[in-house]
Each structure stands twice: as C-alpha cells, then as structure tokens.
Amino acid sequence: MLRGKTALIAAGAISSFLVFSPPAFSQMGGRSGMGGQGMGGQGMNGQAGGQEPIVAGEVAGIDEYSLTVTTERGETKRLTRTAHTSFVREMAADRSALAMGSRVFVIGESSGQETVVPRMLRILEKIDEAARSRGPEGRMSGDRSQGQMGAGPVIGTVIGLDPLKIQQTSGATTTVRLTEGTQIFREESVSPSQVTKGVKVRVLAPPKPDSESREALKVILVSAAGQARQQAPVGRSLLPDLPGRADSSEFFYGIWLGRGPYSDAELDRAFRLVQNLGIRNLLVEFKWDYVEPAKGRWRWDNRDILNVEHVIELARQYRISISPYFDLFTPWGERKNLDRDKGECEGPPSGKGQFQAPVPEEYAAYVFSVVDKLKTGGVDVKFVALDNEDSNINDGYRSWNCFINATAKQIKTAENAAYDRIKAFYPEIMVSSTTFSFPGIAPRTQEQLERDRTRKNSFIKAYFGDEPRPKFDFLALHETLSGSGNPYTTLPKPAGASYEYAFSSYHEGYDIWRSVLDRYGYSTVPIINTEGDAVLAGLQDAELIQKAVFARANASRNDVRGWILAQLTASKFLGEGSEQGVSVGITRLESAYQLKEGYFGYHTLLSMMTRYPSYAGTALGTLNARTPWVEKFVDGSGNVLYVAFLPYQRGSESRVPITLPAAPDREVRVTKSNAESFIAQSTPAGLVSVEVGQSPVFIEAGMSRK
Numbered sequence: 149m150l151r152g153k154t155a156l157i158a159a160g161a162i163s164s165f166l167v168f169s170p171p172a173f174s175q176m177g178g179r180s181g182m183g184g185q186g187m188g189g190q191g192m193n194g195q196a197g198g199q200e201p202i203v204a205g206e207v208a209g210i211d212e213y214s215l216t217v218t219t220e221r222g223e224t225k226r227l228t229r230t231a232h233t234s235f236v237r238e239m240a241a242d243r244s245a246l247a248m249g250s251r252v253f254v255i256g257e258s259s260g261q262e263t264v265v266p267r268m269l270r271i272l273e274k275i276d277e278a279a280r281s282r283g284p285e286g287r288m289s290g291d292r293s294q295g296q297m298g299a300g301p302v303i304g305t306v307i308g309l310d311p312l313k314i315q316q317t318s319g320a321t322t323t324v325r326l327t328e329g330t331q332i333f334r335e336e337s338v339s340p341s342q343v344t345k346g347v348k349v350r351v352l353a354p355p356k357p358d359s360e361s362r363e364a365l366k367v368i369l370v371s372a373a374g375q376a377r378q379q380a381p382v383g384r385s386l387l388p389d390l391p392g393r394a395d396s397s398e399f400f401y402g403i404w405l406g407r408g409p410y411s412d413a414e415l416d417r418a419f420r421l422v423q424n425l426g427i428r429n430l431l432v433e434f435k436w437d438y439v440e441p442a443k444g445r446w447r448w449d450n451r452d453i454l455n456v457e458h459v460i461e462l463a464r465q466y467r468i469s470i471s472p473y474f475d476l477f478t479p480w481g482e483r484k485n486l487d488r489d490k491g492e493c494e495g496p497p498s499g500k501g502q503f504q505a506p507v508p509e510e511y512a513a514y515v516f517s518v519v520d521k522l523k524t525g526g527v528d529v530k531f532v533a534l535d536n537e538d539s540n541i542n543d544g545y546r547s548w549n550c551f552i553n554a555t556a557k558q559i560k561t562a563e564n565a566a567y568d569r570i571k572a573f574y575p576e577i578m579v580s581s582t583t584f585s586f587p588g589i590a591p592r593t594q595e596q597l598e599r600d601r602t603r604k605n606s607f608i609k610a611y612f613g614d615e616p617r618p619k620f621d622f623l624a625l626h627e628t629l630s631g632s633g634n635p636y637t638t639l640p641k642p643a644g645a646s647y648e649y650a651f652s653s654y655h656e657g658y659d660i661w662r663s664v665l666d667r668y669g670y671s672t673v674p675i676i677n678t679e680g681d682a683v684l685a686g687l688q689d690a691e692l693i694q695k696a697v698f699a700r701a702n703a704s705r706n707d708v709r710g711w712i713l714a715q716l717t718a719s720k721f722l723g724e725g726s727e728q729g730v731s732v733g734i735t736r737l738e739s740a741y742q743l744k745e746g747y748f749g750y751h752t753l754l755s756m757m758t759r760y761p762s763y764a765g766t767a768l769g770t771l772n773a774r775t776p777w778v779e780k781f782v783d784g785s786g787n788v789l790y791v792a793f794l795p796y797q798r799g800s801e802s803r804v805p806i807t808l809p810a811a812p813d814r815e816v817r818v819t820k821s822n823a824e825s826f827i828a829q830s831t832p833a834g835l836v837s838v839e840v841g842q843s844p845v846f847i848e849a850g851m852s853r854k
Contacts, residue, residue, distance in 0.1 A: 203227065204350045204370075210343055215364050217351060227353045227364040235343060236273065236335040237369045239390070243326060244759045244783050245271055245334050246306055252314060254302040254324060263323045264302055271334035309785075335368075342465070343367060390426030390755050398761075399703045399710060401696065401754055402429030402471065404679060406715035406733055408438070409453040414737040418716055419462040421735060421747070426754045431471045431533065431678060431712050432459060434518045437479040443510070448521060456518075460525035469528040471712075472518050473678075475536050476552060476562065478506045486550060493550035494541050502550055505558035512565035519570055519577070532570060533624055533678050534563045535582040543603045544610025556610035560618040567619040581620035582611065583678065584661070586627045588639070588654025597652070598642075605647035612668035622674050622709065623665060625657075627681035627695065635698040636795035638771055655771060658699075658706040674707045679714035682746050683732055689749025689821040690796045690842040692734070696753060697779050697791050697844070700763055713750060749821040749843070756819070756846045757781070760789035768792070768806065776806045776840050786851055793844035803841040810836040811850030819846040 205219040210229070217225045246252075251273075256266030302324070304316035312324040326332075343349065348370040353362045403425065405418055422430055438454050440446055448456040463470050483501030486492040493502060515534065522529050541549045544556035554562075559582050567579045585604075611618060639652040649660050658675060665673055677699055682692035692713060699711040717733040734746030760781040767790060769777035778792040790808055794800070810816050812834035819825040821843045828847075830836040836849060 201352065201354045202350055203353050205348070207343055207345055207347045207349055209345060210340070215343070215351065215367065217349065225353075225362075227351060227362050229364050233340075233364045233367060235338050235340050235367045235369070237338050238270075238333050238335050241271060241332045241334040242759060243312075243332065244785070244787075245332065246309065246312065248306055248309065250306040252302075252304065252306060254314065254322075256302075256324075256330075262321065263325060265325050265327060266302075266330050268331045268333070269324070269326070271332070273335050273337050338369060340367075342369065390424070390751070390758060399700055399708070400429055401427060401757070402431060402710060402712035403427050403750075404431040404473070404712055404715040405433070406717045407433055408435075410455075410737070412451060412455055412458045414717075415455065415458055415462060417737050419466050419468065421716065421743075422468060423466045425747075425751050426758065427468070429469050429471055429530070429710070429712065430463070431473050433473040433475075433536075435475050436477055436514055439518055440514055441479050443480050446517065456521065457525075460522060460527055463522075463527045464525070467528075469530050470522055471531040471533055471678075472515075472522065472529065473533040473536070474515050474518070474566075476506050476511065476538060476554060476559065477503045478510060481506060484553070488550055494548040495550050498550045503552045505552075505554035506562050508562045508565035511562040512569040515566040516569040516573070519574065523574060529574070529577055531622070531676065532577055532579045533583070534566060534580050534620075535559060535624075537583050537585060537626055539582050539584050539604070539607050539611070541603065543606035544608075544614075545606070556607055557614060557616070560611060561616060564616060564619045578621035579619075580622055580624035580676070580678070581618060583624045583626050586625050586654065586677070587649075587651040587657040587660055588634070588637075598645075601645070601647050601649075601651045604651050605649055608649070608664055612664065612670075620670075620673065622676045623661060623670070624676060624678045625661060626679040627677065627714070634795055634797070635695055636769065636771055636777055655698075658702040658708055662706040674709040676710045676712070677708065678712050680711045681714060682734065684796065686745070687796055687842060688734060688744055688746030689752075690793065690844065692746050692749050693753050693791070693821060693844045694777075694793060694796060696750075700757070701766065701779055703763065713746075745822065748823060752819060752821050752823050752846065753844075755823075756789060756791070759783055760787070764788070767808065774800075774802070776804050778806065778808065788849040788851070790847040790849060791844050792838070792840045792847060794840060794842050796842045800842060803839045805837060805839050807835050807837045808847065808849060809834055810847075814850050816850070817848045819848070821845070 203217050203219065203225045205217045205225070207215065208218045208224065209216040213229055215227045215229050215233075217227065219225060250271050253270040253272055254264060254266045255268045256264045302314055302316060302322050304314040304322070307313050307315045307321070312326060314322045314324055316322060350368045350370055351364050352366040352368075353364050355362055403422060410418070419430075432454075434454070434456070438450060439448065439456060449458075450456075451458075459470065462468075477500075482504045484504070485501050486498075488494070488497045515532070519529060519532060538547075538549070538552055538554055538559055539556075541547065542554075542556070547553045547555065563582060570577055570579055635654050637653070638655050639650070641650040641652065649664070650656070651660070661675055665671060665675075680692075680695050680699065682688045682695070684691045696711050696713070699708055702708045713734070715733050717735050717737045734744050734750060736742050736744075760783045762782050762784075764780040764782045767778040767780040769775070774794060774797065776792055777795055778790050781789040781791070783789070788810070792806060792808075794802065794804060810830040812830060812832050814830045816828045816830050816836045817825055818828050818838055828836050828838055830849070836847065838845060838847060
C-alpha cells in the first residue's frame with residue numbers, strides 16, 4: 149500500500165487541495181467534484197483555458213509585480229504578484245506533525261453531523277486569509293454546509309489531539325477521524341528568491357469575474373530545475389522529500405558525497421538525492437589539487453573534477469550545510485618514489501610517489517581558502533573535517549604509508565595552523581581532529597591486527613600526549629578500513645598484550661575513544677563519526693541502519709553528535725564499474741544511475757528518526773549472539789518506535805520471531821527498510837509479535853506498557 153502511495157507522491161500527483169489532479173484523486177476513491185466544480189476538470193493541470201484556479205508549470209519569469217508560468221501545453225500565464233502572495237514548499241507528513249494550535253485545511257467526507265473522515269489534511273504554516281475568503285468561485289469558505297464536504301473544506305485550529313478536534317473559523321467544533329487513507333501534508337514558507345526561472349510550481353490563482361488579471365495567492369514549489377525523476381531505475385521511482393529533517397541539537401545524520409570527479413549534471417543528481425533523503429549535512433571532499441593545483445593558483449570551476457561554484461549554487465538552492473573535507477597532499481610538495489614490493493612502504497601503491505608533510509602555513513591557506521569561499525558564497529558551514537586517516541599505518545613517529553610520510557607532530561602542527569586561521573574569522577565553525585579509524589575495523593590476519601593495534605596505541609600517545617597540544621572541537625572517526633565490523637559483537641583483548649586500548653571490539657569503540665579524550669583533557673569534546681560504512685553487497689540497508697542506530701544509541705553516554713554515511717556514490721576515480729565500485733555507495737550517479745538498497749534503507753531510517761527523535765534505550769539484545777536486537781525510540785507524546793533486527797552476518801537468511809510491549813488492541817504498523825509496510829495486531833494484554841531478520845524493521849507500537 150505504501151509503495152503505491154509513494155509512487156503517487158513522487159510523481160507529484162497528490163499534494164493537497166491545491167495540487168492533486170482528478171485522476172490521482174479517483175485512485176484514492178474520492179469524488180471528482182470534491183471541493184467545488186471550479187476545482188475539478190482539466191484546469192488542475194493547467195490545461196483548460198483560462199478558468200482553472202490552479203496554474204501549473206515552469207516559471208518563465210518573476211519580478212516584483214508579476215509571475216509568468218509556462219504550462220505543460222506550452223501556454224504562457226502571467227499572474228499578478230502582490231505583497232500578499234505567499235510562497236511555500238509542501239511536504240508529506242504524518243499525524244505526529246499535528247500539535248495543539250496547528251492551523252489545518254481538511255477535505256473529506258462527513259460520517260456524522262460533527263465528524264469528518266478526511267482524505268486530505270494539510271497543516272498550514274499560517275492562515276491563508278486570502279485563499280479562505282476568496283477561494284475558487286466562492287466555494288472555499290471556512291464553514292461546512294450541513295456536513296456536505298463538497299460545499300467547502302474544514303479550516304481551523306487544532307484544539308484536541310486524541311481524538312483530533314478542530315475549531316473552525318465559524319466557531320464550530322469538528323472531530324476529525326484520521327485513517328490509513330488520509331493524506332497528510334504540511335507547508336513550509338520559502339523565500340521568493342527560490343522561485344527562479346525553470347523551477348516547477350503550482351499557483352493558486354482563482355479567476356476573477358469580468359477580469360483578465362489574476363492574482364497569485366499562493367505559489368507552491370513542486371521541484372527544482374535539473375531534477376531527473378524520469379531517470380530513476382525502472383520499477384523504483386525517486387522517493388519524495390521527507391516531511392521533516394532528522395536533525396536535532398542532540399544528534400544529526402549526514403552523508404559523504406564520495407570521491408570525484410563529478411560533472412555538473414552528476415552534482416545536480418547528487419544534491420537532489422540528498423534533499424530527498426532529508427539530509428542537511430553533506431560532506432564534500434575538496435582535495436588540495438582540486439582547488440589549488442599550483443601554489444597560489446586557485447581554481448573554483450574545474451568541471452573535470454569538482455566545480456566548486458556549482459557546489460555552492462546547489463548548496464544554497466537546497467539549503468544544505470556543507471562540511472568540507474581536506475587532505476594533506478601538497479600538489480607542488482616534495483615526493484619520494486618508494487617501492488612497496490621491496491618493503492619500502494606499506495598500503496596501496498602510489499603512482500604519484502610518497503608525499504611529505506605539508507608546510508603548515510600552506511596547508512592553513514588551502515583549508516581556509518575553501519572554507520572562506522563557501523562562507524562568502526552564502527553556504528552554511530558547521531563542521532570542517534581535517535585529514536584523511538593519516539593516523540593509519542603510522543605509529544606517530546614514523547610513517548610507512550606509500551602515500552604520505554607525516555609524523556603525529558607534523559600532522560597536528562599543520563592542523564593547528566588551519567584551526568587558528570579558521571577560528572580567527574569563523575569562530576562558530578567546529579573543526580575536527582585528525583581522523584582516526586574505528587575499533588573492529590582491522591587488517592585480516594592476526595599478525596596484521598596486532599601490528600595495527602600497537603601502532604594505534606603509539607600514535608595516540610604521540611598525537612595527544614606530546615607537544616604541541618592538538619587543537620580541535622570534535623574528534624573525527626572513520627569506520628572505513630579493510631572491511632566491516634559487527635556492532636553487536638565484542639572481542640577479548642589478547643592475554644599479555646602490551647597496548648592500552650584493544651581496538652578490536654566495534655561495540656566498545658565509542659567507549660574507547662571517549663576514554664582517550666577524557667584521559668588527555670578533552671572530556672568536553674564531542675565525537676562525530678564522519679565516515680560510517682555500508683559496504684556489504686546485498687546488505688547495505690542492514691549494515692547502514694544497524695551502525696547508524698548504534699551510533700545514535702551512544703549519543704548520550706559518549707557525546708556522539710552525528711553519523712555521516714560513506715558514501716552517496718562510488719568513486720569514479722576508483723571505477724564505478726569495478727568490484728569495489730559495485731559495493732561502495734548507496735547510489736550510482738551516471739546518466740542511468742541506480743538507487744541501491746542502502747538508499748532506501750537510509751531514507752526509511754531518517755523518516756522514522758524524524759518522527760521518533762528521542763532514544764529510550766535497548767529493549768532486547770545479547771552481545772555475541774545470533775539473537776534479535778531491539779532499540780527503542782519515542783516521540784514527543786510518548787509513542788514508541790522499536791528498531792528490530794538480527795545482527796548482520798554474511799550469508800545468513802534466518803528470521804526469528806519476537807514479542808514486544810505495545811498499546812493494547814491496536815493496529816501496529818511495521819515498516820521494512822525498503823519502506824514497504826504491513827499491519828500487526830497487538831493483543832488485549834498489550835503485546836505484538838513480528839519476525840525479524842538482518843534487514844531492520846520499524847515497529848510503531850503506540851503507547852506501550854513499561
């Protein structure tokens with residue numbers, strides 16, 4: 149059922165009284181004439197003469213006094229713009245978006261003198277007095293006429309939530325009974341500056357009797373220019389924008405764009421997908437040679453690698469915060485040619501030679517110039533991520549890495565210079581430490597594992613304990629190093645080990661790094677996982693959701709502020725057609741790009757976290773066991789969401805039944821990671837039973853018993 153609804157919304161067929169077309173409405177079982185004759189007919193799509201109350205199409209021009217729209221039939225409609233014209237974006241929502249005092253617009257059918265069963269409920273950001281008083285052909289009054297919903301919608305204020313009660317503008321009180329078939333939307337004001345040429349809109353502009361001039365009462369943004377809905381894989385349309393954001397002051401979710409190069413068209417697709425996911429934080433890698441290929445020579449429009457100007461334009465258009473991400477590879481710096489086969493260096497071979505540590509002043513100029521370019525371009529920048537895992541294969545005093553030779557002292561000296569430069573101009577921006585890998589992600593053999601642990605322990609002492617003292621506002625962690633760890637498995641520290649931190653158990657990873665910060669005087673510094681991994685082919689949704697939920701569960705105990713998925717798309721540099729390219733990234737951004745199971749899993753997770761933002765503890769789970777794990781979240785009203793799954797394991801397809809507390813005698817919605825859902829019935833005693841596998845399910849249990 150949800151898949152069909154999603155398809156309708158994604159196609160723009162259903163949005164509200166102002167947006168739906170008669171064919172889509174008839175699919176919902178509605179009456180074609182609902183809302184008045186002036187609302188029906190071809191006019192809803194801007195395709196019938198000059199009498200339609202809605203004009204739909206692309207913006208051909210806009211100024212202080214007028215708005216010109218080109219309809220799908222190629223007709224040009226010029227509408228008068230006034231100081232009363234409102235500009236909004238409309239998004240799908242659910243009942244949790246309703247609150248006392250919400251202004252709503254309801255279209256439905258009467259099931260009694262004072263009860264309405266709505267087919268559509270729209271949460272208004274403010275009362276649209278003009279639309280209410282001068283609706284199409286006078287049929288949009290604030291009062292129902294003897295319960296006949298065809299005579300006019302219900303407009304008023306929410307004065308009760310359970311049951312939902314609305315006080316109409318006339319003073320009458322109406323009870324609204326929401327059902328599974330009720331479409332709920334909310335509107336959000338946008339700046340008129342976002343309505344630019346090429347943007348798709350639907351405009352409420354009722355015809356005036358005996359007048360050719362029509363006033364634009366409300367302009368609804370439908371989509372932005374450059375969207376590629378039609379390019380989605382057959383059978384899976386792009387999902388609609390989330391009804392809200394999964395961000396809060398307590399915890400945020402983000403995504404890394406991935407390593408370039410990217411064309412402008414691919415960036416267009418990428419930002420649209422990020423918007424659809426409801427993400428506000430996009431990590432973008434500004435490699436040194438992308439922007440400053442030669443000392444003092446800056447390039448911001450390199451369409452062969454990364455067009456920074458276009459990134460800025462898109463970030464402003466979609467209101468996305470950019471977290472710039474930097475490396476230490478000076479393009480004009482000294483390099484040494486080392487032979488990995490002769491044991492002169494370790495790790496992947498480097499065709500460019502081994503870079504040496506950067507000059508601190510040059511590194512600071514590179515980092516600051518990118519940050520300043522973004523900020524002066526009008527882009528929101530909250531976080532800056534320095535360095536890319538140069539703490540790996542480095543004991544703090546010597547580096548064996550084939551790509552770069554930089555000690556802990558050299559790394560933090562360069563980073564401190566960048567920190568000081570940023571903070572002098574933008575003190576509100578949070579700047580990271582060097583990036584550290586996460587425990588439980590380690591080389592494959594026991595010998596490599598022990599060497600990796602020993603080096604990490606040595607690097608920690610050199611980086612945190614030796615002078616100069618590193619300056620940073622958050623500790624940056626990466627999960628991406630040689631595979632994937634299971635969050636719900638612990639590994640013992642080997643007997644006789646000489647190192648202090650085990651770096652073997654993913655489940656204890658945030659605890660380990662918090663203890664490091666506390667020990668070296670950084671107890672008030674938060675942790676952000678700036679590259680959360682999801683690389684298991686066929687299990688991206690399971691790995692992604694389980695790790696993201698695990699990070700969220702650690703937020704309070706270890707002050708974990710966010711989890712950023714790596715990555716939106718596979719690196720073209722590494723080859724999207726390669727074996728690694730197939731498994732890495734939750735989408736592919738070529739002209740015939742695909743959306744993978746991780747994309748749909750992340751969308752489902754974020755939509756649930758938007759509605760149930762507060763973590764309430766582990767409800768079920770046993771470490772080191774193939775038994776179900778359940779984490780509990782709640783909304784502002786105390787309604788419970790369970791995220792349930794089996795800790796992932798390659799090759800396993802087992803499913804296990806579980807029973808959880810729920811509101812008694814209730815239909816409990818269970819949503820799969822791919823957004824499909826079904827209904828389970830709770831017992832009179834307040835219990836609900838479902839089966840779970842590795843791909844998580846989201847169980848909305850209502851007011852469950854403790």
